[in-house]
Amino acid sequence: MNLPAYLRSLAARLFHGSEAADDLNEELRSHIEHRADDLERFGLSRPEAERRARIEFGGYQRYREESHEAMGGIFFETLVQDVRFALRVLRKSPAFTIAAIATLALAIGANAVVFGVMNGLILRPLNLPQAQNLYGTEYGQDSGWQAYPNYVDLRDRNHSFDGLAAFNFVFVGLDTGKDPAAATGFATSGNYFDVLRVQPYLGRFFHAQDERGPGSAPYIVLTYAYWHSRFQDDRGVVGRVIRLNQHPFTILGVAPPGFQGSLLFVSPDFFMPIVNQAQAYAGFDLNERGNDHGIFEVMGHLKPGVTPAQATADVNAVGAYLQKTYPKEFAHKTATLSRQGLTSFGGPVRAFVAGLMLLAGLILLAACANLGSLFAAHSADRSREVALRLALGSSRRRILRQLMTEAVLLALVGGAAGLAASIVLLRKLSTWQPFTGAPVHVPVTPDARVYVVALALALVSGFLFGIVPVRQVLRANPYEIVKAGSVGMTGRRMTVRDVLLLIQIAICAVLVTSSMVAARGLMRSLHGNFGFEPRTAMLASTNLAMAGYPVDKVPAMQRRMIDAMETIPGVERAGLVNSYPPLVYGAGSRANVFKDETTDLRLSNVAAMPFRYEVSPGYFEAAGTSLLAGRAFNWDDDKNAPRVAVVNREFARKMFGSVTNAVGRYYKLHDGTHVQVVGVVEDGKYLSLSEDQQPAMFLSAQQSPVSQAYLVMRSHRDAQELATAVRNKVRELDESLPVQTGTWESFLEVVLFPSRIATIALGVLGLMGAILSITGIFGMAAYSVSKRMRELGIRMALGAQRKEVLQAALGRALRLLAYGSAAGLLLGILASRVLAFIVYQATPRDPLVLAGVVVAMAILGLVATWIPAQRALSVDPMVLLREE
Amino acid sequence: MAEQAQLLPGTLDLLILKAVSLGPLHGYGVLLRIGQITDSALLIEQGALYPALFRLVRQGLLKATWGVSDNNRRAKFYELTTTGRKRFREETEGWNRLATAMSAALAARSEEV
Numbered sequence: 001m002n003l004p005a006y007l008r009s010l011a012a013r014l015f016h017g018s019e020a021a022d023d024l025n026e027e028l029r030s031h032i033e034h035r036a037d038d039l040e041r042f043g044l045s046r047p048e049a050e051r052r053a054r055i056e057f058g059g060y061q062r063y064r065e066e067s068h069e070a071m072g073g074i075f076f077e078t079l080v081q082d083v084r085f086a087l088r089v090l091r092k093s094p095a096f097t098i099a100a101i102a103t104l105a106l107a108i109g110a111n112a113v114v115f116g117v118m119n120g121l122i123l124r125p126l127n128l129p130q131a132q133n134l135y136g137t138e139y140g141q142d143s144g145w146q147a148y149p150n151y152v153d154l155r156d157r158n159h160s161f162d163g164l165a166a167f168n169f170v171f172v173g174l175d176t177g178k179d180p181a182a183a184t185g186f187a188t189s190g191n192y193f194d195v196l197r198v199q200p201y202l203g204r205f206f207h208a209q210d211e212r213g214p215g216s217a218p219y220i221v222l223t224y225a226y227w228h229s230r231f232q233d234d235r236g237v238v239g240r241v242i243r244l245n246q247h248p249f250t251i252l253g254v255a256p257p258g259f260q261g262s263l264l265f266v267s268p269d270f271f272m273p274i275v276n277q278a279q280a281y282a283g284f285d286l287n288e289r290g291n292d293h294g295i296f297e298v299m300g301h302l303k304p305g306v307t308p309a310q311a312t313a314d315v316n317a318v319g320a321y322l323q324k325t326y327p328k329e330f331a332h333k334t335a336t337l338s339r340q341g342l343t344s345f346g347g348p349v350r351a352f353v354a355g356l357m358l359l360a361g362l363i364l365l366a367a368c369a370n371l372g373s374l375f376a377a378h379s380a381d382r383s384r385e386v387a388l389r390l391a392l393g394s395s396r397r398r399i400l401r402q403l404m405t406e407a408v409l410l411a412l413v414g415g416a417a418g419l420a421a422s423i424v425l426l427r428k429l430s431t432w433q434p435f436t437g438a439p440v441h442v443p444v445t446p447d448a449r450v451y452v453v454a455l456a457l458a459l460v461s462g463f464l465f466g467i468v469p470v471r472q473v474l475r476a477n478p479y480e481i482v483k484a485g486s487v488g489m490t491g492r493r494m495t496v497r498d499v500l501l502l503i504q505i506a507i508c509a510v511l512v513t514s515s516m517v518a519a520r521g522l523m524r525s526l527h528g529n530f531g532f533e534p535r536t537a538m539l540a541s542t543n544l545a546m547a548g549y550p551v552d553k554v555p556a557m558q559r560r561m562i563d564a565m566e567t568i569p570g571v572e573r574a575g576l577v578n579s580y581p582p583l584v585y586g587a588g589s590r591a592n593v594f595k596d597e598t599t600d601l602r603l604s605n606v607a608a609m610p611f612r613y614e615v616s617p618g619y620f621e622a623a624g625t626s627l628l629a630g631r632a633f634n635w636d637d638d639k640n641a642p643r644v645a646v647v648n649r650e651f652a653r654k655m656f657g658s659v660t661n662a663v664g665r666y667y668k669l670h671d672g673t674h675v676q677v678v679g680v681v682e683d684g685k686y687l688s689l690s691e692d693q694q695p696a697m698f699l700s701a702q703q704s705p706v707s708q709a710y711l712v713m714r715s716h717r718d719a720q721e722l723a724t725a726v727r728n729k730v731r732e733l734d735e736s737l738p739v740q741t742g743t744w745e746s747f748l749e750v751v752l753f754p755s756r757i758a759t760i761a762l763g764v765l766g767l768m769g770a771i772l773s774i775t776g777i778f779g780m781a782a783y784s785v786s787k788r789m790r791e792l793g794i795r796m797a798l799g800a801q802r803k804e805v806l807q808a809a810l811g812r813a814l815r816l817l818a819y820g821s822a823a824g825l826l827l828g829i830l831a832s833r834v835l836a837f838i839v840y841q842a843t844p845r846d847p848l849v850l851a852g853v854v855v856a857m858a859i860l861g862l863v864a865t866w867i868p869a870q871r872a873l874s875v876d877p878m879v880l881l882r883e884e
Numbered sequence: 885m886a887e888q889a890q891l892l893p894g895t896l897d898l899l900i901l902k903a904v905s906l907g908p909l910h911g912y913g914v915l916l917r918i919g920q921i922t923d924s925a926l927l928i929e930q931g932a933l934y935p936a937l938f939r940l941v942r943q944g945l946l947k948a949t950w951g952v953s954d955n956n957r958r959a960k961f962y963e964l965t966t967t968g969r970k971r972f973r974e975e976t977e978g979w980n981r982l983a984t985a986m987s988a989a990l991a992a993r994s995e996e997v
Contacts, residue, residue: 027911030953030960031930
């Protein structure tokens with residue numbers, strides 16, 4: 001073909017579309033007139049000659065369309081025509097148009113939001129140079145917690161990484177000279193910025209050569225955001241000395257905007273060298289190989305040509321070497337390489353988001369099914385118009401194309417509305433801080449990928465629901481329809497529309513079931529037994545290191561604080577727990593313990609790995625943990641007394657067989673210290689609500705002092721008043737000591753977060769499913785009533801009862817509802833097994849849930865069929881029969 | 885009217901090229917010329933001519949210009965382009981070869997086999 005000529009004609013059609021159409025019309029008319037001239041010459045009258053000429057010409061419309069197509073460029077021109085026509089048609093039936101657009105906006109909006117979350121958390125690489133070959137090491141099921149010396153060995157002995165960096169969290173008091181305030185930072189290895197390949201925005205970063213042993217590098221680097229909020233973009237901060245927990249540190253520089261380390265959820269305020277971590281945590285011994293909380297994560301870029309599998313083998317080889325060399329301190333767990341950003345949450349987050357995506361996809365499918373049947377009904381009502389166009393010589397392809405244009409147009413408008421709403425929602429979500437006081441956020445700002453996916457989904461759903469009426473049009477027989485008027489649907493067999501509605505109801509029932517299962521699980525976890533009573537307990541977090549207390553002054557000061565708390569009116573009992581109380585921030589540490597008779601303290605002989613808490617006298621009463629046997633701690637259990645412990649029931653059972661057996665017995669800590677069990681308390685939850693029962697041991701806080709502790713106060717006073725009183729009391733004791741207060745219940749937010757998010761997400765999707773089912777059932781019932789008005793009128797005239805009329809009008813819709821709900825309920829029960837991983841105690845074998853689903857679906861049916869039923873009952877046979 | 889034969893697929897294009905090769909024609913004129921040179925032996929619905937004409941224009945074989953006909957009416961005249969002339973020659977040769985082969989084949993008698 002002559003390409004330039006084609007392009008020229010295409011361009012001509014495109015830009016002078018109507019001109020071309022006029023041209024064609026004129027040419028065809030000219031043909032008919034020439035023919036008429038000839039016929040006139042044979043003696044026909046002019047009108048007769050023109051009539052004959054037109055008949056001889058054949059199907060004018062058809063040839064016009066074919067010619068048009070043969071000219072090329074037809075696609076765009078027809079498109080414009082179709083769009084114009086579609087707009088006219090849609091404007092004529094506003095109810096249908098609005099319903100369709102709203103449905104699509106909801107469904108596509110939901111999908112865009114879920115995809116935005118998936119994009120932000122899973123698909124989008126970290127905002128770091130060459131993030132695609134940045135890997136972290138993960139050991140066993142845990143996140144990367146490990147000891148600093150092990151990291152140093154791994155860094156120096158591996159052959160796979162282009163440098164390995166490590167970091168840990170630090171929570172400090174940061175004093176610029178006028179306003180001490182708590183701040184969150186990352187304590188990092190010296191090579192951190194070089195390994196991540198980041199350049200400073202201002203000043204300089206610290207490097208590996210700055211590390212010369214513990215305490216040798218008192219430097220900090222600020223994040224851009226913290227520099228902006230705390231230092232008001234002051235470029236003079238570089239070189240200034242500030243105080244971290246009363247120790248002087250020099251500000252070296254500011255990190256570039258957008259750089260927040262290698263975690264997606266957490267944005268720190270500053271970075272400091274890990275060799276100075278002891279200044280942030282008094283008594284923290286970085287170089288102890290047994291301290292597996294020295295490092296949170298280790299990461300690095302793979303060397304060119306090294307595959308992740310090779311690197312994994314390499315890391316495991318180093319692990320095996322360390323285990324052989326340090327059998328007492330290091331038990332190697334199989335390491336894997338992981339993508340950076342989500343830490344050990346990666347697996348669950350991925351599974352959850354994938355599950356949500358699936359559900360959102362189902363919603364969209366349900367919406368398409370719904371719209372498909374609406375659209376089919378809509379185009380069935382237009383069967384006369386279609387028949388006329390067919391009779392006038394228009395091709396079926398052309399009519400289908402027109403219908404498709406309408407569907408895609410609706411889909412695009414709905415998709416745009418949904419996308420706009422989802423952008424607003426995602427932006428809100430990105431600035432949301434779920435936990436006050438913790439620098440946690442959800443980075444899900446939408447980007448081009450989200451827009452493209454939403455657009456694609458809109459197009460696909462347009463085609464999906466657009467093809468539903470295709471068969472109908474292809475089978476349409478113009479003569480029959482023009483003769484008989486639109487034919488009522490009286491068929492008994494299942495139509496495509498019925499099947500679609502059935503699927504949709506089933507999907508909705510699945511969603512309703514799973515959201516109810518999740519809600520029930522959440523409710524149960526809120527009222528479950530935690531082994532302490534969170535509702536009337538106030539927590540106050542203090543870190544004596546922030547006020548500069550050395551470790552040996554800590555026990556005395558902590559005792560003064562507890563005594564002071566008990567003088568506050570309304571406080572029944574006060575106590576203290578080191579580091580974090582159970583279920584707070586999902587933080588908890590485990591310790592290895594041995595049976596008393598064990599002499600070879602290698603890790604393979606460990607008898608149990610209980611959670612380890614250090615608590616003061618009064619803690620158990622303040623926390624509401626009941627003592628089952630023996631005694632709790634008293635102030636005599638101090639440094640000079642023999643080491644004692646209180647253990648939970650699970651610990652007693654595991655180590656000594658029973659609760660009564662345990663009291664008075666001995667066991668060994670990981671360093672061989674003898675500890676006597678003096679009491680047993682009830683079991684509880686420690687790290688997460690969904691954990692299996694774990695052993696726990698409570699040691700005396702006076703025997704192993706730590707500067708960071710939570711005071712626990714039991715009181716029935718108003719929480720806000722009490723919190724103020726607590727803060728004032730702490731200030732009385734020491735003005736320079738920052739304190740953070742909150743009820744224990746409010747601190748549970750973090751552990752409840754996953755189940756809460758799951759419940760909300762499922763609830764929203766379930767609600768959408770319900771709305772879609774209502775509109776679906778309503779659409780079908782209303783349509784079938786309107787089509788069968790005449791039949792219903794005759795039935796009533798012949799004396800049918802109300803019940804029979806209703807049965808005739810709505811029986812089919814209600815039967816579909818029943819079958820769909822049953823199928824959905826079964827599927828929902830199966831799906832709930834998956835839910836149990838996220839939501840504590842999510843079980844579908846719960847009569848309340850089953851009854852709830854049945855009631856919910858019944859209410860849906862009632863709501864959806866109410867108006868059509870009223871309409872069917874109000875049929876006046878006389879009026880109807882006269883009308884037709 | 886004499887008995888008319890159904891048009892073989894693809895032959896209309898060649899007929900149009902032939903008709904136009906004898907001199908520029910408008911659409912109706914093409915139809916008349918085809919009737920004249922085939923002795924009205926072929927059945928062509930009048931409207932069917934136009935899609936074929938436009939296809940040939942798009943392929944660059946014909947070019948069209950508006951003008952005035954003998955009847956003093958505005959009409960669009962078609963003539964061959966250089967490519968059109970070349971294509972017409974090729975197709976004619978192709979057709980002749982096919983026709984010779986076909987008639988030889990159909991004339992074959994049993995004793996010749």
